[in-house]
Amino acid sequence: MGTTSGTLCGSQAGCDGNSTCGPDPNTAGVRRCFCNGGLRWDPIQGICAENVTCQNPEGCGGSSKTALIAGLTSGLGAAILLGTIAIHLYKRHKRIKEARERLAREREEILNAGGTRAAKLFTGREIKRATNSFSKDHLLGAGGYGEVYKGILDDGTVVAIKCAKLGNTKGTDQVLNEVRILCQVNHRSLVCLLGCCVELEQPILVYEYIQNGTLLDQLQDFNRGEDDVNLAVYAQRMMDEERLMDIVDPLLKEKATTIELETMKALGFLALGCLEEKRQNRPSMKEVVEEIEYIMSIATTKNVEN
Structure with missing residues (x-):
């Protein structure tokens, strides 16, 4: 039985529907109204009221709803943030790609300017595939300029790949101009320069491969x-x-x-x-x-x- 309301009663008729008439354990022969289970006596209102444990002045009936709204708001905010980051990264990737394509076109124009035979601009990925990432098994020799590797292009062409030493101070435009000029020199007794690669850490020249020694x-x-x-x-x-x-x-x-x-x-x-x-x-x-x-x-x- 709940807390006592302090109201004396002779029978159940003397109590309201939220309380039950019963003997007072502290006073013999006295009956009082006791609040039903889950209820407690509210002396201010003078009734048996629910036993509220929530301390929120605005009430706790909407706490679950508030938590749901807060969760949805947080999730939406996170989704917007991730979407913004994704869009930024995509635009950045697109700008970098467009800049690389524009730079490649400019370099190809330098290589092809003024010559009857166009030089090819090889990518770093092509050079690494051709030499198995500059494997020692492909090394032909080394000199003052750098090292020379035997390479096989994707179309099966065997080439000699001349790789400058690390720390080479030649600029990209300088290498491209040299290649452009050398590609205009065409004679049956000269090794043909096919092109170059300027994507990697050091300049690389690609020649036709001659099997009769250096x-x-x-x-x-x-x-x-x-x-x-x-x-x-x-x-x-x-x-x-x-x-x-x-x-x-x-x-x-x-x-x-x-x-x-x-x-x-x-x-x-x-x-x-x-x-x-x-x-x-x-x-x-x-x-x-x-x-x-x-x-x-x-x-x-x-x-x-x-």
Whole structure:
């Protein structure tokens, strides 16, 4: 039985519907109204009221509804936040992709400008696939410029991939211009430069693959007979005897103009400079390209004047 209301009663008729008439345990022979279970006596209102444990002044009947609203609001806010982040990341990815595509087009324009044979701009992924991520099994050799790897392109073409040393200070545009110029040099005795890659940490040049040994093997084959002389020594001797043009391919000299012969001679002197034994005496690739540009510009000017 609940708390006592303090109201005396002779029978149940003396109590309301929320209380029950019963003997007072503290006073013999006295009957009082006791609040039914779950109810307690409210002396302010003078009735048996529900036993409320909620301390919220506004009541607790809507607590579950409030929690539901709060949960929905939090979930909606989180969804909006995630959506905003996703949109931002998508736009950022799109901007980066568009910038890369634009840069690739600009680089291809540099490579293809002014030449009859277009150079290819290889991606870093293509180069890594071709060399099995620069595996040592693909390494052909190393020199002052860097390392050379044998590679197989996706279409099955075998190539020689020349990888500059780390820390190479050549800028991307400089490498592209060098490739553009070198791709215009076309001769059956020269290794063909196919293109380059400027996506990776160091510049990379891609040449056609020649199976008959390296240039050094051809220039300095000391296993020849005593009466034979390696090509580098022979060229130097002919230059000392002022007979440098005697070692130029006859097909090049045939029907050549005076200006063309002078250009060949100038290029021959430049080539001999590249055969210097000490590396510090040899011109850099940048200097070679600049010299070739200078020689060709003089030849062009003379042709125009004539």
